[in-house]
C-alpha cells in the first residue's frame with residue numbers, strides 16, 4: 001500500500017473577504033500525494049503556501065474543491081494531521097516532557113500511564129532531546145524548542161506532518177542539524193510530509209518532489225519537480241553532485257526567471273481587479 005495516493009487536493013481554491021471584495025488567493029490547486037512522500041512547497045512570499053497548508057490542516061475551508069485524506073474529506077483540524085510552525089508553539093509553563101505528554105494524552109489511544117511515559121520518552125529521543133526533558137521552553141534554545149515541537153507533532157502519530165517553515169528562524173548550523181534529524185525520522189517512520197520552505201537547498205535535500213507555486217492572486221501549482229536522489233542523502237557529498245545542482249538550478253530558474261515574468265502579469269491583474277472593485281464601490 002506504500003505507493004497508494006492517500007492525500008489528494010482537487011481543484012482547491014479560496015477567496016478571502018476583503019473590504020474591496022473577495023480576494024482569490026488560490027485557484028485550481030491539484031495535487032496527489034503518496035503515502036510516505038516528502039513534499040516541499042516553494043514560491044515567492046505571499047503566493048499562498050501557508051494557505052495551502054492551512055487548508056490541508058483543516059484550519060481554513062476551501063471555497064472551491066477540497067482535500068481528501070484516505071478517502072475522508074478534510075473539514076476540520078484532526079490529530080492525523082499534525083502541524084509544526086516556524087515559531088515553536090510550546091506551552092511556556094510546561095517542561096519539554098510535559099508539552100509532548102499533553103499532545104499524547106489528547107490523542108489517547110488507550111495507553112497505560114507507563115506506555116504514555118515510554119512513548120513521550122521515545123519521541124524526545126527521536127529528536128535528541130532526552131537530556132533536556134525537564135527543562136522549560138524558556139530554558140532551551142530556539143533549535144531545541146523546534147525539536148520539542150517536532151517531537152510533540154510526531155508523538156501524535158499523524159498520518160501527515162505539516163511543517164510551515166520549520167527551520168526558518170534558526171541559524172544555519174542548527175538548521176542543518178535539524179534537517180538531518182528530520183531526514184532520519186522520515187526514513188524511520190515514513191510519515192507523509194508537506195513542508196513549506198524558502199530555502200532551495202533545503203527543498204532539494206529533503207524532498208521527493210518540490211511543488212513550485214505561481215505568484216498570486218489566483219496562485220496555483222506552476223511546476224512539480226521530482227527529486228530522484230538516492231537516500232540517505234548527505235549534504236556534503238551532494239554539493240558536488242551534478243544531479244543535485246541541476247535540481248537546484250531548476251528551482252532557481254522557476255523562481256527567478258519564470259515567476260519574475262509572471263509577477264508583472266499578476267500585479268497587472270491584481271491592479272485591474274482592485275480598480276474594478278474601487279469603481280464598483282464608488283458607484284455604490
Ligand SMILES: Nc1ncnc2c1ncn2[C@@H]1O[C@H](COP(=O)(O)OP(=O)(O)OP(=O)(O)O)[C@@H](O)[C@H]1O
Nearest residue numbers: 016017025043044045046047048049050051052216
Ligand atoms: N485570513 C486571510 N484573510 C485575507 N487574506 C489572506 C488571509 N490569509 C492569507 N491571505 C492572503 O492570501 C495570500 C497568500 O498568503 P499566504 O500566507 O498563504 O502566503 P505564503 O506564500 O505562505 O507567504 P509567506 O511566504 O510570506 O509566508 C496573501 O496575499 C495573503 O495576504
